[in-house]
Amino acid sequence: xxxxxxxxxxxxxxxxxxxxxxxxxxxxxxxxxxxxxxxxxxxxxxxxxxxxxxxxxxxxxxxxxxxxxxxxxxxxxxxxxxxxxxxxxxxxxxxxxxxxxxxxxxxxxxxxxxxxxxxxxxxxxxxxxxxxxxxxxxxxxxxxxxxxxxxxxxxxxxxxxxxxxxxxxxxxxxxxxxxxxxxxxxxxxxxxxxxxxxxxxxxxxxxxxxxxxxxxxxxxxxxxxxxxxxxxxxxxxxxxxxxxxxxxxxxxxxxxxxxxxxxxxxxxxxxxxxxxxxxxxxxxxxxxxxxxxxxxxxxxxxxxxxxxxxxxxxxxxxxxxxxxxxxxxxxxxxxxxxxxxxxxxxxxxxxxxxxxxxxxxxxxxxxxxxxxxxxxxxxxxxxxxxxxxxxxxxxxxxxxxxxxxxxxxxxxxxxxxxxxxxxxxxxxxxxxxxxxxxxxxxxxxxxxxxxxxxxxxxxxxxxxxxxxxxxxxxxxxxxxxxxxxxxxxx
Numbered sequence: 181x182x183x184x185x186x187x188x189x190x191x192x193x194x195x196x197x198x199x200x201x202x203x204x205x206x207x208x209x210x211x212x213x214x215x216x217x218x219x220x221x222x223x224x225x226x227x228x229x230x231x232x233x234x235x236x237x238x239x240x241x242x243x244x245x246x247x248x249x250x251x252x253x254x255x256x257x258x259x260x261x262x263x264x265x266x267x268x269x270x271x272x273x274x275x276x277x278x279x280x281x282x283x284x285x286x287x288x289x290x291x292x293x294x295x296x297x298x299x300x301x302x303x304x305x306x307x308x309x310x311x312x313x314x315x316x317x318x319x320x321x322x323x324x325x326x327x328x329x330x331x332x333x334x335x336x337x338x339x340x341x342x343x344x345x346x347x348x349x350x351x352x353x354x355x356x357x358x359x360x361x362x363x364x365x366x367x368x369x370x371x372x373x374x375x376x377x378x379x380x381x382x383x384x385x386x387x388x389x390x391x392x393x394x395x396x397x398x399x400x401x402x403x404x405x406x407x408x409x410x411x412x413x414x415x416x417x418x419x420x421x422x423x424x425x426x427x428x429x430x431x432x433x434x435x436x437x438x439x440x441x442x443x444x445x446x447x448x449x450x451x452x453x454x455x456x457x458x459x460x461x462x463x464x465x466x467x468x469x470x471x472x473x474x475x476x477x478x479x480x481x482x483x484x485x486x487x488x489x490x491x492x493x494x495x496x497x498x499x500x501x502x503x504x505x506x507x508x509x510x511x512x513x514x515x516x517x518x519x520x521x522x523x524x525x526x527x528x529x530x531x532x533x534x535x536x537x538x539x540x541x542x543x544x545x546x547x548x549x550x551x552x553x554x555x556x557x558x559x560x561x562x563x564x565x566x567x568x569x570x571x572x573x574x575x576x577x578x579x580x581x582x583x584x585x586x587x588x589x590x591x592x593x594x595x596x597x598x599x600x601x602x603x604x605x606x607x608x609x610x611x612x613x614x615x616x617x618x619x620x621x622x623x624x625x626x627x628x629x630x631x632x633x634x635x636x637x638x639x640x641x642x643x644x645x646x647x648x649x650x651x652x653x654x655x656x657x658x659x660x661x662x663x664x665x666x667x668x669x670x
Contacts, residue, residue, distance in 0.1 A: 233620045233621075234620060234669065235267060235622055237619075237669045238619040238655055239270075239272045240666055240667075240669045241619070241655065242263060242272050242624075242652060243272055244666035244667075245659065245663055246263070246649065249648065249652060250275060250649065253634060254634065254637045254641045255645050256630065256633060256634045257632075258276075258630070259276065260275060260276040260277055260279055260545035261273065261274070261627070262546050262548070262626065263549070263624050263626045264549045264624065265622070266552075266615070266622065266624060266625050267622050267623075269553065272653075274545075274546070276545070277544060277545045277627075278544050278545075278546050280530070280542035280544055281545070281629040282539060282542065282606065282609045283536050283541055283542070283543040283548075283611050283629060284536045284605055284606045284609040284611045285535065285536040285602065285603060285611065286536060286543065286603075286612075287531075287534065287538075287541050287543065288482060288486065288535065288536060288602055289613060290515055290534075290551065291491045291498075291515075291535070292482065292567060293518075293519075293522070293564070294494075294495070294498045294514070294515050294518045295497070295498055296475065296476065296564055297522065297564070298502060298518055299475045299497060299501055300475060300563055301474060301479075301565070301566055302474050302476065303474065304324075304471040304474055305324040305472050305497065306322045306324065306469050306471050306472075307319070307320065307335065307423070307470050308320045308322065308468070308469050309338070309339045309466070309467045309469075311348050312464045314343075314347070314348045314349065314350060314351065315348070315349065315350035315351070315390055316390070316391050316393065316458075317390055317392050317445075317467065318392075318393045318394075318395050318460045318464065319395065319423065319434075319441050321394075321422035321423025321424070322422060323399075323422045323497040324470075324473075325426060325478050325489065326426050326472040326477070326478060326481075326490075327424070327425055327470070327472055328425055328426050328427075329440060331472065332425070332440045334468075335444075335468045335469075336441050336442075336445040336448055337448050338468030339445060340450045341448075342467040342468060343467065344450070349387060349390070349450070350388040352386065353385060353386055353387070353388060355385075355386060356383075357382045358381055359372050359377055359378050359379070359381065360372060360381055361378075362378065363378030363379060388451070389452050390445065390450055390451060391453065392438055392453065392454050392455060393454075393455055393457060393458035394423065394434045394454070394456070394458070395423075395458060396421040396423040396434040397459050398422035398496075399421060399422050399496045399500075402421060403507075404419075405420075405492075405508055405538050406508065406533075406538060406540055407537075407540030407541065408537055408538055409537075412537055413431070414430055414431050415429050416488060417429075417488035417537055418430060419433070420489075421434045422506070424436070424437055425440065435454070438454045439454055442454050475494070476566040476570070478490055478494060479567070480570035483571055483572065484578035484579070485578060486578075486603065486604075488535040488537060491534040491535040491536075492534045495515065495533065495535075496510075498515065502514045502517060502518070508533070511534065512531050512532055515534075516529075519531075522561075523554070524547060524550055524551055524554065528542070528544060529544070536604055536606075536611075537606075539606070543629070545628070546627075548613045548627035549625040552625040553625050555567045555568070556568070556615075556623070568615065569600075571614050571615075573597060573600055574586060574592070574597065574598065575587030575588055575597060575599075578603075579603040580601065585644070586603075586643065586644075586647060587599065587647055589644065591651055592651040592657070594654075594657060595616065595651040595656050595657070598616060598617040598654050598656070599614065599615070599616050599617075599650055599654065600614050600615045601615065601626075601650070602614055604629075607633075608632055608633045608635070609629075609630060609631055610628075610629075610630040610639060610642045610646060611628065611629050612626075612628045612646050612647070612650065613629075616653040618654065618655055619654070619656075620655075628650070630642055630646065
């Protein structure tokens with residue numbers, strides 16, 4: 181049995197539920213100056229009243245209303261929708277739920293679950309600097325998706341200190357002697373000639389720059405994903421490498437990171453220049469290491485803002501951890517293996533990338549609701565404990581924030597704070613998959629995948645139409661005069 185994740189009373193879900201029932205006169209309104217105990221009591225009363233709606237009645241109301249609202253010109257006909265009662269695992273409503281659809285960024289749910297399960301939520305990826313010989317440093321990427329200027333500067337300071345302490349600076353070089361074209365002898369300046377050459381000048385010794393090499397070989401050779409539109413790179417997703425700064429969208433993220441690192445080495449008092457690529461050897465001495473954020477933090481950021489670079493790096497990292505090559509094929513097979521390991525059927529799926537940018541990706545709404553149910557089973561899979569809270573919240577955060585006009589207008593506004601879900605958008609695809617709190621206070625897993633989006637409507641119009649269906653799942657957009665009243669459940 182899947183239970184509602186433990187959510188503090190002052191979270192948006194709890195307070196939104198209480199506020200809605202206050203408006204209906206179910207519990208007394210409390211002033212802003214009321215104590216936390218008063219607020220907790222009001223919320224508890226709201227939850228108690230909410231629980232008076234049975235799960236059977238809540239599901240029956242959904243099953244009655246959704247068929248009346250699902251045929252919407254803003255959504256179109258190529259639309260899969262699946263709703264499951266997470267307490268019983270029973271379907272509440274299904275439409276085209278087993279037909280493979282293009283998922284857009286709902287693919288990141290697969291990436292998140294794979295990363296948390298295989299890598300572990302507390303794992304941190306490491307970026308190393310190795311010193312194979314005097315005068316050389318190798319900046320080696322380990323798949324840290326959150327590497328930034330701070331990390332590269334830390335590595336640079338430690339590396340500069342290491343090569344100074346271990347006498348690994350380049351050897352001093354004696355530049356060749358030369359005769360200047362002019363010289364001053366006995367207070368007189370004259371030109372140097374064959375008969376009267378100027379005195380030979382011996383320049384001081386100089387130390388060459390440390391050569392910085394790049395090792396971003398962890399994921400293999402760079403190539404474009406199957407199904408990616410040419411215009412996606414590098415502005416939507418950069419070529420996938422194991423080294424790059426967070427937020428940087430360039431063709432060669434490793435070269436850019438190495439340039440930042442080299443500048444920081446120079447600031448630490450060591451001349452340095454980027455000199456190309458060189459794979460490190462296993463026994464090369466480590467001059468410095470930097471560990472990035474946890475996998476759980478990376479997953480949260482990826483889901484909140486739908487960050488494609490993080491998604492693709494995590495997708496490859498799972499492949500490496502499973503002993504496969506960090507290539508597109510290796511990542512696809514690793515994701516398949518992980519989903520099957522979790523008891524999920526992948527037979528009709530195409531898991532071609534980690535971000536959902538591929539137009540050839542295919543998931544089913546039923547697969548997504550089943551995966552979402554697995555992610556709730558934190559007793560069997562404690563590594564998923566952070567997943568629920570990592571999702572954007574309708575009308576509150578991430579890609580479902582008010583700035584995105586999600587859950588801010590009727591009829592979905594009433595569900596604000598009660599929907600935790602991952603969004604997805606391609607020019608002809610809209611996705612939304614996650615959890616909605618039902619009228620009985622329990623969670624429903626849902627997945628909505630719109631393909632062939634009607635182009636005479638804006639993407640936002642389609643998104644808001646889907647939000648209305650989710651508000652129906654939530655129960656706040658209930659029966660109207662137009663729909664009539666569902667029959668009571670005995």
